[in-house]
Amino acid sequence: MSVEPPTDLQPDDVFGPLTRVDVDPLPWLATHREAGPVARLDLFGNPVWLVTRHADVRAVLGDTATFSNDFAHLAAADDDGDLGLSDPGGLGFRDPPDHTRLRRMLAPAFTARSIAALEPAVRRVVDECLDAVAAAGPGVDLVSVFADQVPALVIGELLGVPRADQVDFAALAAGRFDLLQSIVAPLDSAAQSLVLLRDLVARERKDPGTGLLGDLVREHGDTVDDEELAGLxxxxxxxxxxxxxxxxxxxxxxxxxxxxxxxxxxxDPAAVQGAVEELLRHLTVVQVAFPRFARADTVLAGQPVAAGELVLCSLAGADRDPRWAADLEELDLSRPALQHLAFGHGIHHCLGAPLARLELQVALPALLARFPDLRVADPAWQPAFRQRSIVFGLESLPVSW
Structure with missing residues (x-):
């Protein structure tokens, strides 16, 4: 199927890496990738260096000595440009040693043993959500009734967040990656979320629960403040x-x-794991990595980059780089698993990747088995995808069975 990109998108638009044609990155991205390893875009008149090739993206993401994630770089842009930014907290905008210290607190919850222990809970959540789909059917919007619900309930159970709070957090999460209205909209959403989370953290300080948040308070409460906990x-x-x-x-x-x-x-249960890896690679829903900033004047794949300039790594472009493997524009669920970048690379590789894999490996076959004749409700339906969003997504998926 062919879906035209927004007509206001220009070839040198900084939103190019965040726009797709159906589920595929713009051909514009492949053109840049073939033309050279680094391309210049412009953001408010300042250079943004776009990296699209698999090897170069891995090199940037793995080089914390040359490239920084520290939010202070964006704060400096705030001082110059009055963007009204506030620190979102968390791991994504942190460099070592802060990043190392905070990630170490969370790591025990995402070991292989910890994730295996969560599998029964994930299966219960998936079954509960499938029951809700069946009760609402035989026609539903699968995004709102199933796709949104499964991860919200799983991560809420992991953290010990009351279900009453999860609705508010899920709504804010949806706006976190949307750049359609404003380049700073994700940081506005972060600020709203942190207001809610500070209250949750205060409650956990008084009476730690049985989830990860309660564990963090009990084990690290004396060494981490409320702002850091809320950000995590x-x-x-x-x-x-x-x-x-x-x-x-x-x-x-x-x-x-x-x-x-x-x-x-x-x-075929044996086919599920490989299929999930190929879907992760082909879709690469996190389209770009957290922005990096050059710590000092450097040269990136032959391109001079000045200190403080922004480097943007296209994960979606890298995961279809023909230099890395053949026929990557095609979805091949029998393809041997590749070392894709859907979860990033280096010290900022997604901590929750094992949990995400588990949810996908449980939920997709369970959905297909529960509704063997599942289909798009209207053959004439045209999907509406999120454009200019850091996390690519689907607005709705009306199905019937």
Missing amino acids: VDGLLVGGHETTASMLALSTLLLLRDPAAADRLRR
Whole structure:
């Protein structure tokens, strides 16, 4: 199917890496990738260096000595440009040693043993959500009833967030990555979320619960303040919800377009893990990594980059780089697993990647098995995708069975 990109998108627009044609990155991105390893874009008249090739993206993401994630760089832009930014907290905008210290606090919850212990809870959540789909059917919007619900309930259970609070957090998470209205809209959303989370952290300080947040308060309460705790929980809520929700919805759409592939996942448990990895690579829903800033004047793949200039790594472009592997524009669910960048790379590789994989590996085959004749409700329906969003997604998926 062919879907035209927004007509106001120009070839040198900084939003190019965040815009797709159906589920595919703009051909503009591949053109830049073939023309050279680094391309110049402009943001408010300042250079932004776009990196699109797999090897170069890995090199940037793995080089914390040359490139920084520190929010202070954006704060400096705030001073110069009066953007009204506030620190979102969390791991994404932190460099070592702060990043190392904070990530170490969270790491025990995401070990292989910890994730395996969560599998029964994930299966219970998926079954509960499938029951809700069945009760609402035989026609529903799968995004709102299933794809949004599964990760919200799973991450809420992991953290110990009361279900009453999860609705508010999920709504804020959806706006965290949307640049359609404003370049700073995600940081506005972060500020709103942190207001809610400070109250949650204060409650946990008084009476620590049984979830991860309660564990953090008990084990690290004397060494981490409320702002840092709120930022950590915010990062887990947002990262654990929006990305997995988008993957569930988009993966279901692609599987419904390919009944043979859907049937294979339904019937062959051994095929599920490899199929999920290929869906992760092909969709790469986190389209760009957190922005990096050059710590000092440097040269990136032959391109001089001045100190303080922004480097933007296109994960979606890198995961389709023909220099890395062949036929990457095609979705091949039988493809041997590749070392894709859907979860990033280096010290900022997504901490929750094992949990996201588990949710996808449980939810997709369970959905297909529960509703073997699942289909798009209206053959004439045209999907509405989120454009200019850091996390690519699907607005709705009306299905019937």
